[in-house]
Amino acid sequence: MTALDLLVRDGLVVTPKGTFRASIGVEDGVIIAIGSSASMPMAERTIDASGLLVFPGIIDEHVHFRDPGLEWKEDFRTGSMAAAAGGVTTVLDMPNTDPPTVDADGFRAKLEAASRKSLVDFGFYAGVVPGRVEELRELAELGVVGVKVYMSETTGIREPVDDLDLIRTMRVASSLGLRVGVHAEDGRTISRLREELRATGQRNPLLHMRARPVEAEVLAVGRALLAARLAGCGLHVFHLSSAAALEVIRALRPLGVDVTVETCPHYLLLDGEDALSRLGNVAKVNPPIRGRADAEALWDAIARGEVDAIGSDHAPHLPHEKMVDDVWSAPSGFPGVETMLPLMLTEVHKGRLSYEKIAALLSENPARIWGLYPRKGSITIGSDGDLTLVDPDAEWVIRADRLHSKSKVTPFEGLRVRGKPVYTVVRGEVVMERGEVVEDARRGQLVRPVRRGER
Numbered sequence: 001m002t003a004l005d006l007l008v009r010d011g012l013v014v015t016p017k018g019t020f021r022a023s024i025g026v027e028d029g030v031i032i033a034i035g036s037s038a039s040m041p042m043a044e045r046t047i048d049a050s051g052l053l054v055f056p057g058i059i060d061e062h063v064h065f066r067d068p069g070l071e072w073k074e075d076f077r078t079g080s081m082a083a084a085a086g087g088v089t090t091v092l093d094m095p096n097t098d099p100p101t102v103d104a105d106g107f108r109a110k111l112e113a114a115s116r117k118s119l120v121d122f123g124f125y126a127g128v129v130p131g132r133v134e135e136l137r138e139l140a141e142l143g144v145v146g147v148k149v150y151m152s153e154t155t156g157i158r159e160p161v162d163d164l165d166l167i168r169t170m171r172v173a174s175s176l177g178l179r180v181g182v183h184a185e186d187g188r189t190i191s192r193l194r195e196e197l198r199a200t201g202q203r204n205p206l207l208h209m210r211a212r213p214v215e216a217e218v219l220a221v222g223r224a225l226l227a228a229r230l231a232g233c234g235l236h237v238f239h240l241s242s243a244a245a246l247e248v249i250r251a252l253r254p255l256g257v258d259v260t261v262e263t264c265p266h267y268l269l270l271d272g273e274d275a276l277s278r279l280g281n282v283a284k285v286n287p288p289i290r291g292r293a294d295a296e297a298l299w300d301a302i303a304r305g306e307v308d309a310i311g312s313d314h315a316p317h318l319p320h321e322k323m324v325d326d327v328w329s330a331p332s333g334f335p336g337v338e339t340m341l342p343l344m345l346t347e348v349h350k351g352r353l354s355y356e357k358i359a360a361l362l363s364e365n366p367a368r369i370w371g372l373y374p375r376k377g378s379i380t381i382g383s384d385g386d387l388t389l390v391d392p393d394a395e396w397v398i399r400a401d402r403l404h405s406k407s408k409v410t411p412f413e414g415l416r417v418r419g420k421p422v423y424t425v426v427r428g429e430v431v432m433e434r435g436e437v438v439e440d441a442r443r444g445q446l447v448r449p450v451r452r453g454e455r
């Protein structure tokens with residue numbers, strides 16, 4: 001038998017179905033052996049994983065790496081360094097770049113940048129320009145994992161998609177075997193509220209919660225579900241933030257919509273009023289962070305299996321862009337790809353989550369939702385050798401100035417966490433080792449989905 005490229009020895013392997021002690025052998029980027037260390041072939045490199053947890057490579061299904069076009073905020077080098085540092089082996093990047101990923105040229109520009117710079121594997125979502133829905137055919141051929149639709153304005157999106165375009169998009173997407181993910185906030189409600197509030201002359205960050213209230217999310221989630229039902233299209237609700245919107249999904253799911261749901265660490269762990277009053281516009285994000293009761297409802301939904309995925313919504317902006325007093329001019333979003341896994345590991349110690357659930361929400365489920373499973377999201381023979389090794393008991397403090405993102409701000413500043421990614425392995429290549437990113441590691445690759453109908 002030939003020598004393995006990498007042997008990860010004697011770790012506690014975590015999968016959604018259970019946890020077991022095993023060694024894992026990777027050869028040519030693929031897992032070829034799982035078993036006792038005695039049964040393993042020789043290896044060029046061995047990592048002693050005793051005392052460590054071995055997760056299937058963590059997938060962040062929601063990042064904005066800003067590349068191309070907004071590289072002053074982030075690019076695929078810094079974004080992927082943050083990913084590697086945070087134990088993330090695959091990122092799925094949003095289309096609101098410049099050019100946006102709405103046609104073949106936009107896709108190729110992003111592929112060129114990512115292939116040259118990224119340390120981790122990457123997939124792309126297609127965006128939609130109203131009236132140019134047909135571009136999706138070519139984007140599907142090029143290999144987008146899904147479609148992202150903005151139902152309201154946000155960074156880089158001036159023209160939200162209206163109901164008719166949403167239905168048309170879903171019809172085309174469904175015929176191509178692609179799922180449509182929505183940013184579900186009602187654009188018209190938000191623009192009117194913002195103008196009304198702005199006219200009062202107030203500029204306090206707390207107004208963000210009133211300008212983008214739960215109502216806007218409820219209306220958009222409801223319409224997206226109805227549109228998906230009409231079009232017979234799979235729907236993914238990104239960054240669900242409220243109890244009321246969960247209720248709508250619960251009520252409409254029986255219509256037969258194939259709907260999956262994402263939420264983000266900030267909706268689970270922070271209180272909007274508290275965060276905006278303490279941190280100002282650093283905590284401004286779309287949708288806004290809501291109240292404690294909403295966070296509780298989201299935790300409850302996780303426990304019931306109504307939330308399928310956790311993504312970070314890594315949305316970097318430079319500190320000076322964020323740290324302005326005027327709520328109306330501050331951009332929305334903050335980095336998250338590096339802190340997502342540690343924050344969720346910390347919740348295991350608090351009894352909110354299990355390691356198995358983390359393997360489901362942060363790896364297997366996103367891989368399944370976007371057609372990447374079992375190549376990604378799985379520790380099985382034949383899967384990519386993507387592994388995230390974690391020291392479950394390491395305690396440390398989140399500090400914005402130590403993040404690898406260009407955006408050195410975080411609403412989790414100063415938070416003590418327990419659980420630390422210590423090795424990040426992408427197709428057998430170590431891209432982070434004991435906290436140090438291996439900058440000269442082999443570059444990441446595009447991941448293309450197996451689309452519905454192709455399976």
Ligand code: DOR
Binds near residue numbers: 154315
């Ligand atoms: O807060 C947000 N920021 N929400 C979004 O949907 C977009 C993102 C960004 O790109 O900055």
Ligand code: ZN
Binds near residue numbers: 064315
């Ligand atoms: Zn986003």
